Amino acid sequence: MFAMVGLSLALGTLAGGATGPCDVLARETAVQLLGQPLTAVEPSGPAPDEDSPSPATRTTCVYQAGIRVLIVTTLTFSSAAAARETTTRELLTEQLEEEEGARVTEEPGLGDKAYWGLNERTAEYIVLKGPKVMGVILGGMPKPPAMYQVPLRAVAASAASKL
Numbered sequence: 001m002f003a004m005v006g007l008s009l010a011l012g013t014l015a016g017g018a019t020g021p022c023d024v025l026a027r028e029t030a031v032q033l034l035g036q037p038l039t040a041v042e043p044s045g046p047a048p049d050e051d052s053p054s055p056a057t058r059t060t061c062v063y064q065a066g067i068r069v070l071i072v073t074t075l076t077f078s079s080a081a082a083a084r085e086t087t088t089r090e091l092l093t094e095q096l097e098e099e100e101g102a103r104v105t106e107e108p109g110l111g112d113k114a115y116w117g118l119n120e121r122t123a124e125y126i127v128l129k130g131p132k133v134m135g136v137i138l139g140g141m142p143k144p145p146a147m148y149q150v151p152l153r154a155v156a157a158s159a160a161s162k163l
Contacts, residue, residue, distance in 0.1 A: 021045055021059035021072070024134075024162045025155065030063035030070050033138070033151055040064040049075050054082040067140040072159055074134040080112070087113065087128045107153070111160050116153070118145040125156035132163045 021043040031038055045059030052058075056075040063070040077083040102119040111129035118124065123145035124137040136156040138148055 022061035022063075024074075024159045025061065025063075025070075025072050027063070029155060029158065031065070033148075033155055034063065034065040034068045034070055034141075036065045036068065038063055038065050046076075052077075052086055054078070054086055056082075056086075069138070069140050070155075071137040071139075072134070073137070074132050074163065077131045077133070080130045083128055083131050083133050084113075087115075087126060087133050110153070110157055111163075114156070114160075116149060118149075121145065123148050123152055125152055127156055127160045127163075129160055129163050134160055134163060 022041055027038060027041065030041075040062070041064070042062045043060070044062075046057045047059075049056040049058035052075055054077055056077045058073065058075055060071060060073040063072075075083070075086070077086065102117070104115050104117040107114040107116045107125070110125070111127040111134075113128040115126045116124075117126065122137055122139040124135055127134045127136075134156070136152060136159060138145070138152055141148060
C-alpha cells in the first residue's frame, strides 16, 4: 500500500493502560486528522514481525476514512539496543526512496529518537522509545504530505506517550 509499510512498525505489548493495537490512539483523534468519519478500524497482532532484522512482535491499527488512511504500528524488540539498531535514518531513507521525493529528517523531542519521513504520497513519524519503535503513517490525503507534519507530530506524541 505504501512504500513505508515495509518498516511500518506495530504495537506489541502495550503499557500505560493501552491493551490493544487501537488503544494507543483515540478514534476521535484519527477522525480529526483524517478530516472525515471513519469507514473502518482494523486492529491486528500481536504477531511476530517477519520483516525486522531482529526478532520483534508487531501490532497494527489501521484507521480508514474512505481513501484516507492512518496506520499506527509498533514493533516491540527484546531490548532497547535491538530497537536502536533497527531504527536508523539510513534504513528509513532507503525504504522511503521506493517513491519519488523521499526525505527523512531527525526530529527532536519525541521518545528516545524520532524521524519525520515523507514521499510524494505518504507522511510518517517513527518514534523509538526503549524497546519499542512506533510508526504513525498517513496517506491518501487531499493535500501534499508535508502539509500534515504538525498535526501528525501531535498524533505521534500522543500515541508514543502510551507506549
